[in-house]
Amino acid sequence: MADIPEHLLKRAQAAREKAETEQPVDEQPSSEPAETDTAVAVVEEEVIDVDEKAEKTLNKIIEGLGEKVLSSHIAPNRGLWIRVSSENWRQTAQFLHDELDCTFFDWLSVIDWMPSPYGRELDTEQDIEPEQDSTEPEQMEWGYTGGDTRFQLICRVYSISNGIGIMVKADLDNQSPRALSLIPIYPGANWHEREAREMFGVTFDEHPDLRNIYLPGDFEGHPLRKDYPLLSRRMKPWPGIVDVEAMPGEDK
Amino acid sequence: MSITTENEQLAYIASQAADARVNVEVETDEGMTLNLGPQHPATHGTLRIIAKLDGEKVVAAEPIMGYMHRGYEKLTEVRTYPQVTTLINRIDWLGSFANEVPFILAAEQLMEVEAPPRAQWIRTILFELSRIANVCLFLGDMAVQVGATTPVFYAFRDREFVLNQIERVTGGRFHPNFDRIGGLKDDLPKGWIEETRGALDRMKSFCDEMEELVLGNEIFQARTRNIGVIPGDVALSYGLSGANLRASGVDWDIRRDANVGLVYDQVDWKVWTHPDGDSFARFWVRLQETREACNIIEQLLGSIPSGPIMAKVPRIIKVPEGEAYVATENPLGEMGYYVVSKGDLTPFRVKIRSASFSNMSITPWILKDVFVPDIISILASLYFILGDIDR
Amino acid sequence: MGLVESGKMPKSLTKLLNMSRRYSMWVYQWGLACCAIEMGAAFASPRYDVMRLGVIPLPASPRQADFLVVSGTVTDKMAPAVRRLWEQMPDPKYVISMGSCANCGGPYWDSYSVTKGVDQIVPVDVYVPGCPPRPEALLEGIVLLQERIMNEDMAERWKGDPIVVE
Numbered sequence: 031m032a033d034i035p036e037h038l039l040k041r042a043q044a045a046r047e048k049a050e051t052e053q054p055v056d057e058q059p060s061s062e063p064a065e066t067d068t069a070v071a072v073v074e075e076e077v078i079d080v081d082e083k084a085e086k087t088l089n090k091i092i093e094g095l096g097e098k099v100l101s102s103h104i105a106p107n108r109g110l111w112i113r114v115s116s117e118n119w120r121q122t123a124q125f126l127h128d129e130l131d132c133t134f135f136d137w138l139s140v141i142d143w144m145p146s147p148y149g150r151e152l153d154t155e156q157d158i159e160p161e162q163d164s165t166e167p168e169q170m171e172w173g174y175t176g177g178d179t180r181f182q183l184i185c186r187v188y189s190i191s192n193g194i195g196i197m198v199k200a201d202l203d204n205q206s207p208r209a210l211s212l213i214p215i216y217p218g219a220n221w222h223e224r225e226a227r228e229m230f231g232v233t234f235d236e237h238p239d240l241r242n243i244y245l246p247g248d249f250e251g252h253p254l255r256k257d258y259p260l261l262s263r264r265m266k267p268w269p270g271i272v273d274v275e276a277m278p279g280e281d282k
Numbered sequence: 283m284s285i286t287t288e289n290e291q292l293a294y295i296a297s298q299a300a301d302a303r304v305n306v307e308v309e310t311d312e313g314m315t316l317n318l319g320p321q322h323p324a325t326h327g328t329l330r331i332i333a334k335l336d337g338e339k340v341v342a343a344e345p346i347m348g349y350m351h352r353g354y355e356k357l358t359e360v361r362t363y364p365q366v367t368t369l370i371n372r373i374d375w376l377g378s379f380a381n382e383v384p385f386i387l388a389a390e391q392l393m394e395v396e397a398p399p400r401a402q403w404i405r406t407i408l409f410e411l412s413r414i415a416n417v418c419l420f421l422g423d424m425a426v427q428v429g430a431t432t433p434v435f436y437a438f439r440d441r442e443f444v445l446n447q448i449e450r451v452t453g454g455r456f457h458p459n460f461d462r463i464g465g466l467k468d469d470l471p472k473g474w475i476e477e478t479r480g481a482l483d484r485m486k487s488f489c490d491e492m493e494e495l496v497l498g499n500e501i502f503q504a505r506t507r508n509i510g511v512i513p514g515d516v517a518l519s520y521g522l523s524g525a526n527l528r529a530s531g532v533d534w535d536i537r538r539d540a541n542v543g544l545v546y547d548q549v550d551w552k553v554w555t556h557p558d559g560d561s562f563a564r565f566w567v568r569l570q571e572t573r574e575a576c577n578i579i580e581q582l583l584g585s586i587p588s589g590p591i592m593a594k595v596p597r598i599i600k601v602p603e604g605e606a607y608v609a610t611e612n613p614l615g616e617m618g619y620y621v622v623s624k625g626d627l628t629p630f631r632v633k634i635r636s637a638s639f640s641n642m643s644i645t646p647w648i649l650k651d652v653f654v655p656d657i658i659s660i661l662a663s664l665y666f667i668l669g670d671i672d673r
Numbered sequence: 674m675g676l677v678e679s680g681k682m683p684k685s686l687t688k689l690l691n692m693s694r695r696y697s698m699w700v701y702q703w704g705l706a707c708c709a710i711e712m713g714a715a716f717a718s719p720r721y722d723v724m725r726l727g728v729i730p731l732p733a734s735p736r737q738a739d740f741l742v743v744s745g746t747v748t749d750k751m752a753p754a755v756r757r758l759w760e761q762m763p764d765p766k767y768v769i770s771m772g773s774c775a776n777c778g779g780p781y782w783d784s785y786s787v788t789k790g791v792d793q794i795v796p797v798d799v800y801v802p803g804c805p806p807r808p809e810a811l812l813e814g815i816v817l818l819q820e821r822i823m824n825e826d827m828a829e830r831w832k833g834d835p836i837v838v839e
């Protein structure tokens with residue numbers, strides 16, 4: 031295994047720390063829309079860009095859904111995230127479809143926020159044994175809009191008339207992750223939900239047909255869960271552990 | 283298992299077929315079941331369609347995918363960012379360069395770097411070139427599916443000129459792996475611009491040829507007009523994108539309406555739509571778009587700014603924490619990557635939104651009540667690539 | 674042809690038979706992924722023109738084919754079908770594995786759904802490396818296969834090692 035040069039590591043570390051400190055702190059789930067608004071304003075103060083369109087849309091969503099919006103996040107000119115609870119999943123979609131004209135169904139998926147027990151699976155050493163006991167899971171960190179549970183449903187819908195895409199997240203129960211299917215609103219959700227079921231083991235109620243879409247019928251496990259091991263990596267060391275090669279004319 | 287209803291039977295067949303162990307030919311009193319694929323010339327790839335027929339009419343059709351499922355989303359979690367591009371190249375294998383761009387743009391957004399103008403220009407040019415390389419094959423293939431054999435030979439012949447140009451820059455005929463976070467791997471070789479102009483002339487005459495050969499052909503029109511009509515609102519709710527959506531009369535193009543990181547705003551071009559929503563419209567829109575792509579490239583070729591092709595990025599790429607979604611208008615439709623980063627060498631999660639997956643999810647709806655030969659022409663006109671469906 | 678199997682064929686006759694087999698081969702193309710496009714370019718485009726090698730592409734069914742080109746990623750879901758198709762071909766039959774995916778899994782060597790090499794399912798005669806191999810590489814693979822057929826002792830078939838195109 032080639033060693034990463036010290037100075038590069040330091041630089042990367044410094045860059046990461048800088049990014050961390052600059053990262054806006056995720057707000058806590060709040061039931062008061064007013065608070066959400068101020069938090070959004072804080073985000074915007076740091077960045078010169080102000081995304082008026084996203085802000086307006088967010089205000090509309092909060093007006094319409096009220097306390098159902100647990101938290102929200104705007105990354106100027108990059109996107110708008112909101113988080114709702116899984117009970118309100120379909121209602122939210124219905125609202126976005128009817129009131130905000132989000133008729134274009136983009137995609138739906140799940141994020142498993144549990145840190146992988148196998149490390150990054152980049153180094154051979156780490157491949158052989160899980161990094162730590164799975165009984166004592168590492169602290170989970172959520173991305174934008176925060177979260178409560180391991181599985182988070184995420185769906186993006188787009189409004190062509192307003193030209194804005196909205197990403198909706200919902201926390202799912204750890205033990206039996208389930209939510210209502212979106213098929214009555216967006217028929218296109220059918221396959222996406224089948225995929226999410228297969229890859230993460232999330233059940234969609236009222237879905238007509240949750241068969242495997244990709245994998246053979248007798249496949250066991252949900253491959254995109256973080257605790258699903260890639261067995262081939264246990265058998266063979268990964269050939270490209272570090273991505274640093276000396277440039278021509280440069281000493282290693 | 284006792285089979286009493288139609289749906290039960292279909293579900294049973296599908297469950298059997300999913301394991302690819304049985305060849306399905308079930309005949310009941312009500313009709314027969316037809317199995318197309320997984321290796322069938324008309325599915326160009328390994329798609330399997332099980333259709334329940336009543337005479338010549340399709341009662342219900344069920345596509346079975348997954349024969350090409352390679353697990354990209356899991357593999358990206360164990361690859362570093364530069365390694366990921368090697369992998370995602372291979373999703374839509376006909377227009378590979380276009381696959382890299384949205385991922386790189388998403389990573390750039392998170393790292394807050396921007397490629398220098400020259401790199402953006404070249405990216406856009408290569409992006410459009412891969413669109414031509416991709417759609418060109420569609421134009422030939424669609425004609426094959428409705429019974430004309432020659433056009434596909436023309437398509438393969440003329441596509442080589444575009445591939446040569448891509449190869450001269452990137453070194454790969456169709457898995458270039460050329461895009462880097464912060465810019466491009468290399469600059470254009472000498473004399474490339476002139477040669478590309480020549481290749482574009484060739485492509486334009488190819489488009490004219492296709493127009494004469496195929497579009498005006500009576501048989502072609504009979505096989506495609508008013509076949510497989512998708513209204514605009516249905517197309518939207520199924521998440522259709524790209525030319526399939528524009529052929530249904532929805533005037534929406536990411537290049538114009540939600541452009542990120544590419545320089546389409548610097549050129550004068552037009553978004554083509556067609557109100558009909560049938561197979562013919564989809565062919566027509568793609569043909570026009572190929573022409574338009576030639577037009578875009580020609581304008582860009584004349585105005586490439588000088589300067590560096592790489593922004594300053596650290597040698598070891600660690601992407602700061604955050605989430606980003608970037609989509610571009612790929613040859614097949616909207617292709618986007620939702621990248622979740624935890625500040626590591628590898629992405630934490632990458633959700634790949636591929637165009638064909640959504641485009642194909644409409645098949646059970648659209649293949650209802652059509653005739654058997656139309657299955658083929660509708661599928662061909664929806665235009666999918668298996669790697670893009672199965673990922 | 675009991676004569677062939679018992680290995681008692683006169684040398685000159687073997688040679689004649691081999692030569693005629695070599696230059697009249699039907700190829701069944703099992704295009705699976707990106708490599709299929711390069712295979713298509715080799716078989717269907719006028720620039721590479723595979724017929725000049727005496728190879729006829731696009732047969733109606735595997736039952737007419739002499740050799741099979743497996744090009745692209747073989748997944749675990751597809752594997753039974755590949756095997757089944759190979760079984761349908763009449764003897765003597767040959768297999769060319771085209772592309773790193775079919776050779777060993779290629780870029781998906783650690784995937785949970787990809788078969789790591791088509792040689793786990795069917796015996797392979799020629800491996801063509803590359804991701805994707807250029808059409809010329811496939812043509813060279815075919816030429817090597819033809820050489821193999823030319824020098825083949827029919828009774829000894831399958832005892833030799835696979836050939837690798839350099």
Ligand code: SF4
Pocket residue numbers: 372706707708709744745746771772773774775779780803804805806
């Ligand atoms: S070897 Fe490469 S080009 Fe061929 S199928 Fe595999 S990934 Fe695609």
